[in-house]
Amino acid sequence: MIISSLLSLCFALPMAQQSESISLSVDRLHVGNGEIIENALVVLEDGKIVSIVPGGSAAGAIHFEGAELSPGLVDAFSFMGVGGASMEESRESTPSIHLADTVALDAPSFANALSEGVTSAYLSPDSFNVIGGLGTVVKTGGGVGANLFADAGSAARIIDREGALKVTLGNDASNGNFTPRGGSTRDFKARRPNTRMGTVWVVRREFYRAKAYQAALADGEKVYDKDLEVLVKVLEGEIPLRVQARRSHDVQTALRLQAEFGWPNLIIEEATEGQEAAAELAAAGVSVATGPAYDAVSRAIARGPQASELKFLAHPPAICCEDIHEVEGLHSGHEDNGLVELSGPALDFLVALAPRYGAASGLNGGRFSEGRSATPALPALLFEAGVSLAMGSAEAHDQTLTEASLIHQARNAVRWGMPAAEALQAITSRAAALCGTADHVGKVEVGFDADVVLWSGDPLDSSSRPLLVILDGRIAVDNRPQQ
Template sequence: MNVAITRGYVVPVVGDPIDGGTVLIQDGKIVAVGVDVEVPEGVPVVDAGGGWVLPGFVESHGHVGVHEEADGWAGHDTNEMTDPNGARLRALDAINPADLGFADALSGGVTTVVIKPGSGNPIGGQTVAVKCWGRTVDEMVIREPVSVKSALGENPKRVYGDQKKLPSTRQGVAAVIRDAFMKAQDYRAKREFAEQEGKPFDRDGTLEVLVRVLDGELPWCQHTHRADDIATALRLADEFGYRLVINHGTEGHLLADMLAERDVPVIIGPLFTSRSKVELRNRSLRNPGILARAGVRLAITTDHPVVPIHFLVHQATLAVKEGLDRDEALRTITVNPAAILGLDDRVGALTPGLDGDVVIWSGDPLDVMSRARRVFIGGREVYADGEVADPYYREGTN
């Protein structure tokens, strides 16, 4: 799709703002950003009217489409809590594009979401990055898989403890993860030997995924809140050498120096919740600022539907109020999550070569009174003043 968005206060995120700027999108990709951009003949022009023009926000940890809203148990496909090791499971296979959360995402300027299995299992499954508009999830996919979701702490130990089976303690949760990676190491060695010998080899979907983690292809998204669990996450990552991403990181500020030194990023949040369990005792809107000042690479998450996805930018706003640098706050919902999860070749900034995912705001998006007025994904307008375009409509059809 082609479109030129003109006369906007353009905030590329990577680079300085451009007053009166133009963003030119051709064939779904950004091709030029600046003041003196020549718009080719025939390209539709959208006048931003001085509104703020930003890249679509990136939600780095959500359950949109797999934990559907207003559908009760029928829409809850987040956790397959029958096997502690669910590495072979794919969030992709459970996403309903008709979930109301996708429309909410657009209304909050969110155009990309990394959808993850839940935290009921020590190893929950594979995550997927999708655009927030489309008929089928296959049309919406940016990258799959993006990472593998794992959980430490009270969720998996409660789920399996209630079933009177392993794991029912933190020892057990760590043991499940450790055993799984040891089996994956052995599996990789046997697979390599079979390939060298030219012999057949029985594949295992679970272990194939874990080998990709060991080989550095997929990061390990570790659900963890408490400082002791974060330390366990670091210990396991050191033992097996995989790329660790801390998810939630409620007490990450207590180990900020360790995380920064190891360059372990933190996807922090949700930040608008009550202290509903012991792991959230130290939840605070001040924590993002503490982590960022320590040099930790940071993204902010709603963990939708724990916090509605359209409140992503409001979490960033209140984190600024409590000490997070303003420019860094915008990075935590754009370029940072994209880079942390390997999506920065597609989304996260208004940069030539990236996807034409652009949002026109009525004003500064960090002002809670500002609204996302128009949203473009790949240059196609999918949201305008509260109305979502029908993804099932195709020009020339009834």
């Protein structure tokens, strides 16, 4: 409860003014590359990290007993601000559509993510088309929003319009399509593909067209096709290709297509059953951006929502937390850890009203049906097999689901066997590498962007929370206790 009200406070305050210089004296510094420095003085100036002095301290530096500093978290795969406006379904292949043109930079998801320590993110086009368009890389704050009533600097800021090209294998791209025999031919949803084979056929068709186009360009022919221009950039490795593949055979299909077309820069998204294709992924040297891993997904489907899964209702967006005490039958037994114990009629009431686990967690039918052997141990298993991975929140930050937020996924990964240093890299430097921003984001290093999070303790300890989130040298979230 205390945590929640602190969070709400930080939303209510205007963004802090541009500060010339911030000095942080921290007990431990997580550099973001696995390295840890005990006792360090970190100085931020004009949006950059200007000095790191091991063992240093300075008068006037911000210091909290036991506080640890990490790089601002990097969300390797998310749908923040991505809505129907960004998905053009009148064709199944739309490679040149830029998500950057239509993403909602004012969306509240960015503030949610920022409050959980996420300072930059890759935003993915949605998965309704086979070739869905170009994703974009953003900082989660500091942008100029259009909302007249929002605080200055609260909108996300685009830093790369062409972060990667999205391809979707599996169910999503054919969901909702029907054959002309089954429906009106006047509706453009009477389109192909209807099957996994059809989906792959579209990918092949487009990339063979791109290869022909590439050859024509090499022969000096004067041709221009904006869609094929993008695919050629993918073939040449200039734009990374992200393939959403959840079932293990979808992952294998992606790797087979890579062998066929020689995609130099392939990233697998979600890889929900990726542990079953871990050896192939490692052999191909292909990186994975995982989606949120949930405990025992299949169990949730079988038995519906359980009280333990209703945590999100007891831990709702901060703004309503004060009122919870007023509901009869709800009482807080653990005010210090921010959770509310449910019992009696209130619990019955909530269970009756509660959406299915899937809906509550932002999981769609597709991810359930495509994650039959999903396991929370996926990150650990991929790591053990030698696959380089980063983590993404997918829709988690849209719904203030703190248990699915990026930092919690890293914590879960550790709980299920991933070494802590690896888990932290998967949400910082490795994620930045997948976003194409590894030269200035994802590490606490001199010359890097001043995106840092000061945690109340070890960032991967579930009782730790962000005391300060600093984005481009500005204090974006301030949860410091009154001193």
